[in-house]
Amino acid sequence: MSQTAIIYRMVTPEHTCPWGLRAVDLLKRKGLKVQDHHLTTRAEIDAFKAEHGVQTTPQTFIDGKRVGGYDDLRRHFGLRVKDKKALTYTPVIALFGMAAAMALAASWAVYGNVLTVAAAEWFIAFAMSLLALQKLKDVDGFASMFLNYDLLAQRWVPYAFIYPFAEALAGVLMIAGALMWLSVPVALFIGTIGAVSVFKAVYIDKRELKCACVGGDSNVPLGFVSLTENLMMVGMAIWMVLKPASMAVGVGH
Template sequence: MSDPRKTAVLYRMVMPDHVCPYGRKALWLLKRKGYAVQDHHLKTRAATDAFKAEHGVATTPQTFIDGDRVGGYDDLRRFFGQKVPEAGATSYVPVLAVFAVALLLAGVVVWWMDGPVLANLPPAFIALSMCLLAMLKLQDIEKFSTMFLNYDLLAQKWPPYGYIYPFAELGAGVLMLAGVLTWLSAPVGLFIGGVGAVSVFKAVYLDKRHLKCACVGGSTNVPLGFVSLTENLMMIAMAVFMFASGH
């Protein structure tokens, strides 16, 4: 419930063909923090431009509290002590999300499989992780292949490998999850995982280069290092497991 003693003035774009999403979020955040909001709609492009010129701002929405301008939505989050990701900042969130979803899906898959759940969980998790990571790479294979060229030794020698890699990872992951065609999936996983592990180790731990990882596609800011090395080591481990178990 809003506190009438806590008031805020919000200016946001609300046009017939566009309602600013950040304006909606700013309004919701202010109300959640207990503010009574004077919600002013900028209903035309001309009105929006005039408002920005009057207050010397480049964007809307704009929030004013106690007569002082707080700023846009990110500024409002900072005002309330909330964390705001900086543009271009590195983050492990994308890959952690992939691994978390893969683990949940693996749990569902092994629940319906014959055999011990705990024994079947790791290989199912690795296979699903491979599939999900490949899917992210395939969203924009051009960006992935370009970023991949920064550190993968084989792609640097033969650029088409950057386009082949996501399909090879996806195919191996699907076959490993199904437990079929081990003679194909295990060697593929072993090869791409081995080349990848050597490439990442050389770039990060020997050459000491600071690069972005292409493991979750070409549009993320995951730093190259432990995560990418883990992805490749998991593929190697899965291939070895399948060879050893005779799947």
């Protein structure tokens, strides 16, 4: 016989609680019979919280016993609950994965083949542009985190605010294969300073910091990922200068 779950969740004309929807979905997927009660006014919500001594909704009761909110419900079923403060590489894995997919797609569209030199070039240029996009979403937040470890920014604060735009400029120009006289020095400059800064902070000073590489609100640990980002820019700049003349037609051609 299946268990019965009673859930009380906020559903007002102004707002439908997303955690309530997720809790109902989870209960149904676990095979429980769900009695779904909507709290439709602020008075109803406040009265429910006062009656049960809780601070938030939704609240779920299973066979008469209060389980709690959505996270409590996941724990009840033995499911993982995400720690919002935990360090994670998920943002950069997703970003580099998307950059790779875009590069392979572009190579396929242009050359009819995914395994080309241009695909590798596009991958780095797309990754640079996407990383810059993450920083540009909140330049102030990025700068605050960046100032924790970048050697040039610590000596000249405006560089922390210039960096995302410089990375975006270099990335976009490298995608287009245009103005290499500008994009190559920019990538080489910011990449070299970044690599040295990260190496010193992590591997010499042994500091445990968050990486600003995917924006100022990230929980990505500073280390290999940020070092890789900077070394990719340096490597791309050097490659664009040294690659064979027969191939020197720009990334986008």
